[in-house]
Amino acid sequence: MISETSLIDDAVGAFSTLPGIGKKSALRLVLHMLEQPPEYTDNFTQTLADLRAKIHPCKRCGNYTELEICHICSNLHRSEKLICVVESIRDLLAIEQTGHYRGTYHVLGGLISPLEGRGPGDLRIAHLLDRARTPETEELVMALSPTIEGDATTYYIAKQLSGADVKITQISRGVSFGGELEYTDELTLSRSIEGRISYTAYHQSTPDR
Amino acid sequence: MISETSLIDDAVGAFSTLPGIGKKSALRLVLHMLEQPPEYTDNFTQTLADLRAKIHPCKRCGNYTELEICHICSNLHRSEKLICVVESIRDLLAIEQTGHYRGTYHVLGGLISPLEGRGPGDLRIAHLLDRARTPETEELVMALSPTIEGDATTYYIAKQLSGADVKITQISRGVSFGGELEYTDELTLSRSIEGRISYTAYHQSTPDR
Numbered sequence: 001m002i003s004e005t006s007l008i009d010d011a012v013g014a015f016s017t018l019p020g021i022g023k024k025s026a027l028r029l030v031l032h033m034l035e036q037p038p039e040y041t042d043n044f045t046q047t048l049a050d051l052r053a054k055i056h057p058c059k060r061c062g063n064y065t066e067l068e069i070c071h072i073c074s075n076l077h078r079s080e081k082l083i084c085v086v087e088s089i090r091d092l093l094a095i096e097q098t099g100h101y102r103g104t105y106h107v108l109g110g111l112i113s114p115l116e117g118r119g120p121g122d123l124r125i126a127h128l129l130d131r132a133r134t135p136e137t138e139e140l141v142m143a144l145s146p147t148i149e150g151d152a153t154t155y156y157i158a159k160q161l162s163g164a165d166v167k168i169t170q171i172s173r174g175v176s177f178g179g180e181l182e183y184t185d186e187l188t189l190s191r192s193i194e195g196r197i198s199y200t201a202y203h204q205s206t207p208d209r
Numbered sequence: 210m211i212s213e214t215s216l217i218d219d220a221v222g223a224f225s226t227l228p229g230i231g232k233k234s235a236l237r238l239v240l241h242m243l244e245q246p247p248e249y250t251d252n253f254t255q256t257l258a259d260l261r262a263k264i265h266p267c268k269r270c271g272n273y274t275e276l277e278i279c280h281i282c283s284n285l286h287r288s289e290k291l292i293c294v295v296e297s298i299r300d301l302l303a304i305e306q307t308g309h310y311r312g313t314y315h316v317l318g319g320l321i322s323p324l325e326g327r328g329p330g331d332l333r334i335a336h337l338l339d340r341a342r343t344p345e346t347e348e349l350v351m352a353l354s355p356t357i358e359g360d361a362t363t364y365y366i367a368k369q370l371s372g373a374d375v376k377i378t379q380i381s382r383g384v385s386f387g388g389e390l391e392y393t394d395e396l397t398l399s400r401s402i403e404g405r406i407s408y409t410a411y412h413q414s415t416p417d418r
Binding site: 006007008010011013014017018019020021025027028029030031032033034038040041042043044045046047048049050051052053054055064066089090093 | 215216217219220222223226227228229230234236237238239240241242243247249250251252253254255256257258259260261262263264273275298299302
């Protein structure tokens with residue numbers, strides 16, 4: 001109990017359920033809110049209520065949207081031939097931030113994880129397979145985390161599509177750009193040597209598509 | 210624009226008006242909110258709306274309360290003889306956190322600052338003078354920041370009460386407990402030498418009252 005005033009404690013509690021906000025920061029936010037005119041809190045809560053009421057997943061790719069189909073899927077300049085498969089909308093936003101990817105997406109909503117009891121049926125995989133089997137789709141770019149779960153998910157999807165006329169690629173793995181070789185972990189370093197690529201081929205390829 | 214979805218951008222904007230929350234953290238909070246069931250956002254906004262509607266300053270000391278008089282002023286175990294004068298409720302909470310102060314408070318709501326055009330009339334000073342002049346009050350502990358504004362405010366209040374039967378004290382200033390002398394700023398260090406206190410007297414005093 002920080003204030004002995006239950007309403008303040010409740011508000012501190014509400015803010016501290018948010019990621020990265022501890023009790024101390026939460027109290028700071030609550031006091032800030034109390035120092036502003038009441039309209040500030042009205043606008044704040046109304047904005048969040050609107051957000052939650054009107055935002056839902058895009059029927060095609062799973063990205064957040066206010067419409068039926070999100071702005072990426074409905075953008076005629078984005079190629080439907082290329083589908084980038086990601087675990088979450090956070091990952092989608094991270095790729096969008098690069099500003100280099102011009103295809104569309106498919107958000108799985110998680111990774112296959114037998115340990116956590118999450119199978120293919122719990123993810124948006126069936127819908128991805130449908131999309132991948134349409135004649136428009138030429139390539140799935142698997143952009144999943146380089147973990148056991150990520151690899152298992154990629155493996156499962158690739159296996160399901162083994163007979164289909166669709167190319168399956170995976171984002172490249174290796175040392176980070178600008179990273180110091182000395183501080184790269186051993187696994188990444190040894191894999192990046194195993195998976196070395198032709199210098200000439202790399203510099204002739206077009207990373208932006 | 211982070212998401213090209215105006216509702217998400219609005220919510221990111223709302224969170225980033227809070228102190229210490231940048232656009233990136235705000236997006237993280239918004240995505241977290243969207244990942245929870247709608248009831249999460251309902252509870253969150255309701256808690257904040259309740260807070261803002263029901264919390265107001267205590268009529269006596271200026272602390273936040275849901276009642277007319279706050280839990281500190283109405284606590285019979287807190288001495289009304291001693292009033293600790295603070296700039297803000299944040300400072301009051303900081304002193305309460307120590308768990309050692311057993312008197313009451315008076316929140317000024319700011320400091321006198323001619324530069325920022327804030328005079329005694331803009332603060333809860335007249336009310337403090339009334340409280341100080343009642344026979345119950347024996348001592349005002351001035352716990353204001355050791356700045357020009359803090360000192361000016363203490364000076365103004367002390368001057369107004371020059372004829373009154375009330376003792377005016379000021380929290381001690383000097384090197385921090387556990388702080389390294391080497392890293393203490395020159396002003397604090399030189400003042401702490403000027404204002405040195407008798408070792409025997411200090412160790413016989415009772416800091417907890």
